[in-house]
Amino acid sequence: MTRLDALRAVYDRLVGRVVVTIMGAVAVELQSxxxxxxxxxxxxxMGLASSMGLGIALSRxxxxxxxxxxxxxxxxxxxxxTTLARYRPxxxxxxxxxxxxxxxVGGFPTxxxxxxxxxxxARAAGVPRTARVESLDxxxxxxxxxLAAKELTTIVAKVEAAGPSGYLTDLALLENRFQFQRYxxxxxxxx
Amino acid sequence: MPPVSTSSxxxxxxxxxxxxxxxxxxxxxxxxxxxxxxxDDDPEMTLVRLAKEEEGVGISAGAHLAGVKSAMLMQNHGxxxxxxxxxxxxxxxxxxxxxxxxHRGSFGERDPxxxxxxxxxxxxxxxxxxxxxxxxxxxxxxHQIADAQTLAYASNKPVALLLCRDLMWEx
Numbered sequence: 001m002t003r004l005d006a007l008r009a010v011y012d013r014l015v016g017r018v019v020v021t022i023m024g025a026v027a028v029e030l031q032s033x034x035x036x037x038x039x040x041x042x043x044x045x046m047g048l049a050s051s052m053g054l055g056i057a058l059s060r061x062x063x064x065x066x067x068x069x070x071x072x073x074x075x076x077x078x079x080x081x082t083t084l085a086r087y088r089p090x091x092x093x094x095x096x097x098x099x100x101x102x103x104x105v106g107g108f109p110t111x112x113x114x115x116x117x118x119x120x121x122a123r124a125a126g127v128p129r130t131a132r133v134e135s136l137d138x139x140x141x142x143x144x145x146x147l148a149a150k151e152l153t154t155i156v157a158k159v160e161a162a163g164p165s166g167y168l169t170d171l172a173l174l175e176n177r178f179q180f181q182r183y184x185x186x187x188x189x190x191x
Numbered sequence: 192m193p194p195v196s197t198s199s200x201x202x203x204x205x206x207x208x209x210x211x212x213x214x215x216x217x218x219x220x221x222x223x224x225x226x227x228x229x230x231d232d233d234p235e236m237t238l239v240r241l242a243k244e245e246e247g248v249g250i251s252a253g254a255h256l257a258g259v260k261s262a263m264l265m266q267n268h269g270x271x272x273x274x275x276x277x278x279x280x281x282x283x284x285x286x287x288x289x290x291x292x293x294h295r296g297s298f299g300e301r302d303p304x305x306x307x308x309x310x311x312x313x314x315x316x317x318x319x320x321x322x323x324x325x326x327x328x329x330x331x332x333x334h335q336i337a338d339a340q341t342l343a344y345a346s347n348k349p350v351a352l353l354l355c356r357d358l359m360w361e362x
Contacts, residue, residue, distance in 0.1 A: 020253075042249075042280065044279035044283055045249065045275065045276050045279040045283070047245075047249075048245070048246070048249030048252075048280050049249070050249070051247075051248070052250070052253035052280075053253060054249070054253065055214070055249060055250035055254040055257065056253040056254070056256065057253075058214065058237055058250075058254070059237075059259035060259075063257075077243075077245075079241075079242030079246065080242065080246050080249075082242050083239065083241055083242055086240065173283065173284060174285060177256070177284045177285065180256060181255075184257050185258060188258065
């Protein structure tokens with residue numbers, strides 16, 4: 001499974017939800033499918049995408065929040081999994097694309113390449129629902145299951161270590177930030 | 192060691208409430224115990240207990256973009272541990288963080304392990320160009336917290352208030 005295929009397969013579920021991604025390939029590939037004002041790409045601060053998702057999910061329980069994370073980022077904030085598990089917002093789905101490498105800086109292997117199991121770590125941290133998936137069908141099933149479950153879920157999707165040729169897009173960081181904030185403000189008015 | 196001041200902690204907490212703060216992230220330390228208990232006992236407040244302080248930067252950033260006012264409670268060593276998140280999340284994305292930092296390691300410190308952080312905290316705040324002020328007089332607490340939050344929102348930048356010994360210890 002490639003990350004791009006996985007993103008394409010659930011893209012229609014992302015369109016109406018609040019999405020926070022990490023930097024690098026995830027951000028570029030999601031934008032290549034189609035940017036929406038409800039997508040925020042945290043283009044640095046590795047490890048904090050899940051914390052941002054938690055802050056949004058706790059602040060706005062009426063919104064459905066998806067965090068698109070990666071193995072390198074999660075490994076920088078393993079303690080954050082315990083915080084997610086502690087508050088376990090039912091409106092948060094945490095997807096970790098695990099390509100076992102730090103792809104954007106040359107593909108150096110992360111610890112998941114030598115057996116560290118992020119789904120197992122999340123489960124042991126207390127995340128109520130976890131899944132580890134390897135095929136596209138399994139991923140879609142797990143993703144839809146998580147949305148339906150209304151219980152904090154971490155899905156670790158094993159993906160190929162392949163990504164885009166570059167990491168810059170024409171969406172400025174602050175343009176994204178203010179657009180996203182404005183979306184969240186108007187989302188409150190609609191409900 | 193003299194006890195941590197309940198009345199000053201109450202002043203700080205009430206000032207945060209008066210500013211509309213409804214989410215507090217915290218990692219316990221001696222000087223913060225009353226503040227954290229007040230947040231925990233307050234049904235109007237969401238208290239997020241952290242594993243490490245840097246998470247609080249992400250949580251506050253998310254809360255801000257979602258329209259909720261927040262504050263971070265941490266020791267100065269927690270601030271030092273959060274510097275990358277402050278720079279590459281809050282400063283990069285212009286997030287108005289309100290950081291309340293217990294200023295351990297200044298004159299009067301008895302714990303040897305706290306003595307390095309106190310000497311560098313204000314220098315690091317200056318190096319990061321974070322507007323900051325010291326909270327050391329009970330009569331000024333409410334005003335200073337309100338003013339700090341006003342600047343944070345007007346500038347879309349982090350601000351810091353140092354909870355000092357003269358305020359946080361019973362005299």
